[in-house]
Amino acid sequence: MLKMVISTMGDSVSPSLSLLVSNVSTSITFFYTSENIKNAESLQYFCQQRFPETLVHFLELPSIAMPGEIVKYAKEFMSGKNEKVGIFLTSGAKQTIFPFLINSTTSTTVSLVHSPLRIVVDEFPLPSKTVYVELSLQDLLASRGWEISEEDGKTLRRGDLVISGVSALFDKERGLLIFMGQSYLLKTGKEDEIHSLSRSMKNQVKEKDQITISNLTLLSEFFGRNGANYVISGALRSPNRSVLPHFIENKLVESSLQEEE
DSSP: BOOOOOEESSSSSHHHHHHHTTTSEEEEEEEEOOGHHHHHHHHHHHHHOOOOOSSSEEOOOOOOOOHHHHHHHHHHHHOOSSSOOOOEOOOGGGHHHHHHHHHHSSSEEEEEETTEEEEEEOOOOOOEEEEOOOOOOOHHTTTOOOOOSSSSSSEETTTEEEESEEEEEEETTTTTTEEEEOOHHTTTTTTTGTTEEEHHHHHHHHHHHHHHHHHHHHHHHOOTTTTTEEEEEEOOOHHHTOOOOOOOOOOOOOTTOOEEE
């Protein structure tokens, strides 16, 4: 549909992948800030393997801490474009993509819409065009260098880095990547004993749940704290609940399972 589309990389991997699989353009330029260089490298390698026929460029922006420099960069970049450019708008990268749109008000806007997942191309005064996209969990993980390495679906690998006990899921309707682990009490069927554990068992539970918390925190470094949902299902004891990062949700299997100090 479009000769060229530009986009900026945010935390979430699904917008970039949706744009690639939609085939709305055979030329895509991804901008990334210095804070996102590792993810850009992973996506670049993924594109070479998965989308060899798409011309994909990666250009580095000034740091997110220098918004004035990003605006200057966008103005210079867009001033050299004679043809209309498709600008991919996502809610997670407004600060970096809006300067490009402001400096090219005649450009076509491309948006990602959920439920179901689809790309919408608005080229006024023409009617908008919609392309429905299907994303696979394997591609979502691979675009950040990860893979599911065991049949149980609970072992994730990135080179020599291995995480076990965490399931990766993808909600296709919402376009949402989810990483989910279980509390040790839920895994061992001991949630009902949360108030009567021995001292040694309390220590074991604490250590096991801290491993799960650490694994989810590590994954957030690759997929962004706002780029995916991180969940621990099952009851956690207060020592771990009190230090649980704000972006990790604890879902109790039964809401009545609460530990008293």
